[in-house]
Amino acid sequence: MKALLKLIHFEIHRFRHILFGLMGLTALVQIGATVLFAIGERVERLSEYENQAIVPGPVSVLEPLANNRGLYGFPVLICIVTLLLYVFLSWYREWFGKSTLIYRLLMLPMPRRNIYLAKLAALLVFIGSLLALQLVLLLAIRAVFNAIVPDEYLVFAGLADMINTSAVFQILLPLSLEFFVLFYGMGITCVLVLFTAVLLERGRRPRGTFLAAAYVAGMAVLLLGTIVARASSLHEWLNLYAYEFTWILAGIWMVAAAFAVWLGFRALNRTVSV
Amino acid sequence: MIEIRDLRLRYFRKPVLKGVSFTVEKGQITCLAGLNGAGKSTVLKAITGLVPLDGGSIRIDGTETALHLTGNRHDLNRFRVHHVSYIPDRLPMPPSMKLWEALRFMDDFYPGIWNGGKAKEMMAFFGLGERERIANLSKGNAAKFNLVLGLALETPYVLMDEPFSGIDLFSREAIAEVFSNSWLEDRGVLITTHEIQEVEHLIDKVVMLKDGVVAMSFDSEEMRLAENKSIIDVMREVYRP
Amino acid sequence: MAPEDWLVFEFNTREPVYLQVVRHFKQWIATGRLKAGDTIPSRRELAVLAKINPNTAQRAYREMEEQRLIVTEGNSPSRITGDERILRSIRTELIEDAVDQFLMLIKHIDVGTEELLELIRQKHAVIRSGGRRSND
Numbered sequence: 001m002k003a004l005l006k007l008i009h010f011e012i013h014r015f016r017h018i019l020f021g022l023m024g025l026t027a028l029v030q031i032g033a034t035v036l037f038a039i040g041e042r043v044e045r046l047s048e049y050e051n052q053a054i055v056p057g058p059v060s061v062l063e064p065l066a067n068n069r070g071l072y073g074f075p076v077l078i079c080i081v082t083l084l085l086y087v088f089l090s091w092y093r094e095w096f097g098k099s100t101l102i103y104r105l106l107m108l109p110m111p112r113r114n115i116y117l118a119k120l121a122a123l124l125v126f127i128g129s130l131l132a133l134q135l136v137l138l139l140a141i142r143a144v145f146n147a148i149v150p151d152e153y154l155v156f157a158g159l160a161d162m163i164n165t166s167a168v169f170q171i172l173l174p175l176s177l178e179f180f181v182l183f184y185g186m187g188i189t190c191v192l193v194l195f196t197a198v199l200l201e202r203g204r205r206p207r208g209t210f211l212a213a214a215y216v217a218g219m220a221v222l223l224l225g226t227i228v229a230r231a232s233s234l235h236e237w238l239n240l241y242a243y244e245f246t247w248i249l250a251g252i253w254m255v256a257a258a259f260a261v262w263l264g265f266r267a268l269n270r271t272v273s274v
Numbered sequence: 275m276i277e278i279r280d281l282r283l284r285y286f287r288k289p290v291l292k293g294v295s296f297t298v299e300k301g302q303i304t305c306l307a308g309l310n311g312a313g314k315s316t317v318l319k320a321i322t323g324l325v326p327l328d329g330g331s332i333r334i335d336g337t338e339t340a341l342h343l344t345g346n347r348h349d350l351n352r353f354r355v356h357h358v359s360y361i362p363d364r365l366p367m368p369p370s371m372k373l374w375e376a377l378r379f380m381d382d383f384y385p386g387i388w389n390g391g392k393a394k395e396m397m398a399f400f401g402l403g404e405r406e407r408i409a410n411l412s413k414g415n416a417a418k419f420n421l422v423l424g425l426a427l428e429t430p431y432v433l434m435d436e437p438f439s440g441i442d443l444f445s446r447e448a449i450a451e452v453f454s455n456s457w458l459e460d461r462g463v464l465i466t467t468h469e470i471q472e473v474e475h476l477i478d479k480v481v482m483l484k485d486g487v488v489a490m491s492f493d494s495e496e497m498r499l500a501e502n503k504s505i506i507d508v509m510r511e512v513y514r515p
Numbered sequence: 516m517a518p519e520d521w522l523v524f525e526f527n528t529r530e531p532v533y534l535q536v537v538r539h540f541k542q543w544i545a546t547g548r549l550k551a552g553d554t555i556p557s558r559r560e561l562a563v564l565a566k567i568n569p570n571t572a573q574r575a576y577r578e579m580e581e582q583r584l585i586v587t588e589g590n591s592p593s594r595i596t597g598d599e600r601i602l603r604s605i606r607t608e609l610i611e612d613a614v615d616q617f618l619m620l621i622k623h624i625d626v627g628t629e630e631l632l633e634l635i636r637q638k639h640a641v642i643r644s645g646g647r648r649s650n651d
Contacts, residue, residue: 006382014368099408103366106324108383109355111348204326206286269346274324303568454562454569475526476568495531495574504528 003110004117011122015086019126022082023133026075027140033071034141037064038148045153060157061145062165069166076168079130083123087191090119091198095274102274112268116195116261123191131172138162138169182250189257193219196264203271215263219256226252275299276321276358276431276462281330283316290316292486294330300430300462303453303476305505307466308483309513314466315363317483318433321464322360323351334358334431356387361424363436365416369409373402373419384427393426396457400448414445421449425457432458434465438472446472474505482512516548521556521564532567533574540579544595545606551597555585 012019041063045056065072094102105115138159146154163169174180193216201212226249235245276298283291290313298304306314319325321332326341333339334357337350344350367376377397380388397404400418411419417437424432438446446469452458453476467473474494482490489512497503523539526532543549555561558576562569576593579585583601587593596602621631 003383010379097369099365099367099369100362101366101368103324103360103362107322107355107360107366109352109387110383112346112351204285269351270341271326273326274319302570451563451566454566456559456563459559459569471528474528475532475571478568478570495533495571498529498531499534502529506528 003108004114004121007108007110007114007118008121008125011090011118012125015090015122015126018082019129022075022079022130025078026130026133027137029075030072030137030141031144033068034061034064034144035148037068038145041149041153045150056153058153058155059149060155061142062157062161064145065141065162065165069168073166073168076134076172083126083130086123086126087194088198090122091195091202095202100274106268106272106274113265116199116264116268120191120195124188134169135159135173182246185250185257186253189223189253189260192257192260192264193223196260196267199264199267199272202273203267204273208271208273219260223253223256275335276464277331277333278317278321279331279333281317281320281332282328283313283320283325284328289486291327291330294483294486294488296481296488296491298431298462298464299479301460302478303458303463303465304479304481305465305467305470305473305477306481306483307470307505307509312483313486314483315435318360318435318464318466319362321433322358323354324360355384355429357429358431358433359424359427359429360433361420361435361437363439365408365411365420365423367408367423370407372405372407373397374404376408376419376423377404380423380426387427387429389426389428392428392457393422396422396426414441417441417445417449421452425452429461431462431464434463434467436467437465438467438469450476470505470509477505480505480508482509484512516543518564520548521561523565523567531574532571533578536561536565536567536571536575537578537582537584540575540584541605541609544584544602545609549595551595551599551602553595554592555595557592 038061041059094100094105106112108114142157142159142162160175163173163175171183174183197212197216197219200215201208203211230246230249235242238245240248278297279295281291281294283289294313294317296304296306306317308314316325320327320330320340321334323339323341323346328342331338331340331343334354337353338344339350339354367379371379377390377393380393381390400415400422402415402419402422406415408416408419421434421437424434437449441449450472453463453473465473477494479493480491480497481488484490490508492508494505497505497508520543523536526535540549540555549555556564558572559569561567561575562572565572576585576587580587580593583596583598584605585593586596
């Protein structure tokens with residue numbers, strides 16, 4: 001267990017610059033944009049108050065959030081793309097880097113599954129910390145907005161409402177536990193499938209490439225199939241409530257996840273080659 | 275003793291190893307010789323567990339460790355790491371690390387096997403500064419540090435893949451001294467090298483790979499005594515095109 | 516002998532290394548660098564000093580013990596033998612080896628023994644007087 005923790009620390013440590021960069025970018029863009037919008041609202045109200053023309057109404061941080069979803073969502077998109085790249089590159093760079101670190105990883109005196117688990121754990125830590133950051137940032141931009149716009153024009157904005165302003169936040173920071181579990185469960189299952197696919201591909205050529213392709217294709221058919229099934233009215237034909245059907249299909253995803261992990265461990269122990 | 279028996283490997287359709295068998299004894303320096311592409315590196319990697327084979331047995335001190343036969347159960351990965359130290363032809367450490375960080379990594383991850391004192395001794399012997407970054411090391415110094423990382427692990431067997439390749443003369447001489455001093459004491463060493471002239475006089479046993487099998491295996495001193503032939507003489511005979 | 520004196524630079528790769536080491540010991544004895552009773556480095560120490568494989572040092576010492584060039588008593592360091600007869604026979608052996616080599620080299624040259632001896636006498640005199648003159 002200690003060995004696994006050391007390896008997780010190693011993986012996180014290697015990635016820290018990029019992680020901090022992503023955090024910094026997100027904070028900068030979201031807070032920066034909020035400051036600008038808040039100043040705009042402030043100036044608009046103060047100057048017009050002087051002119052006594054039309055007195056603008058109250059406002060909350062929800063407005064800039066809702067009107068500039070693309071801007072606020074942009075750094076989040078960067079984070080997602082980066083983490084997606086991490087899923088692949090955190091493995092491939094061990095083989096193709098100048099140092100071929102895969103030699104070192106496979107020669108550590110610990111079960112090889114630790115390598116898989118460490119990369120997974122690191123990824124979860126990255127995702128978790130970015131999500132936590134986003135929550136904190138939502139609070140921060142509300143505070144900033146409220147500090148800049150004069151009190152008389154402020155309206156309360158709840159965190160839940162802020163999350164509901166954009167689809168991005170609704171998906172990433174779901175308000176319902178059920179949706180959270182489903183969405184992140186599916187996401188992690190996909191990550192596990194991709195990890196295992198990479199490990200299969202890294203077996204001896206040409207078998208490795210073929211196995212990985214077959215595995216990905218098979219999983220894609222299965223998992224996309226469940227989505228198609230859920231979207232259709234199949235559940236009626238099966239005499240099930242929609243949500244019952246959802247959880248049955250979720251079961252398929254869980255089995256897929258377990259299978260991915262098992263297969264990935266097996267690949268690390270038996271077929272992976274340098 | 276490491277007993278290699280009947281190793282087989284095909285790469286795509288082409289057979290690379292067609293039944294390689296030989297032994298590596300403790301306290302001896304064995305050289306695995308062969309032309310480019312003969313599969314010498316692959317044999318070393320197979321012993322280390324980095325390349326799964328199609329067939330054959332690899333017994334280290336009596337315990338079977340071949341990946342394809344054992345599925346690499348956890349206890350075997352540990353067993354292998356405790357018994358064999360593999361020094362590949364490049365440094366398996368993140369280039370952004372400083373040397374002292376790499377040493378601390380080894381100390382951290384190899385408790386009970388890593389000998390930090392010996393490592394410091396070797397660093398001093400090779401004149402390597404701990405504050406240097408791995409990416410900034412010259413080829414010669416990288417090879418020396420690679421040796422430190424491999425030899426400070428207290429394992430009974432050491433595998434070296436081309437320790438002299440592409441390195442300047444003085445670094446080569448410094449590395450050759452390793453074969454005379456106490457760091458390899460009582461250990462079984464298996465090395466592959468193209469610069470055979472560098473270590474001719476240091477090798478105990480030669481195993482010659484040709485066409486996927488061991489064409490010849492002999493004690494170098496006995497060859498000299500019995501037939502007045504140097505290792506290079508024998509290589510010329512065996513590998514004559 | 517200083518540490519660097521033990522270093523052998525070039526090895527003939529067609530002759531067993533351990534026998535070459537033994538021959539070097541004989542040379543050191545014949546030239547007085549090693550005297551009767553001198554202690555010599557341990558096998559492992561010699562390996563480091565001469566930059567040879569410790570197994571080679573081991574074989575060399577065993578050979579020298581068999582030829583009674585060196586003596587090892589219990590756990591004490593080995594020493595050069597004190598036996599005068601053996602020491603003298605080394606000297607003779609080396610000179611004979613050199614003569615054999617010399618004669619091999621000139622085997623096919625047509626030259627009489629008297630001419631050879633005169634040449635040797637001249638050259639030997641030059642060396643013994645310490646001077647080194649080019650051919651007069």
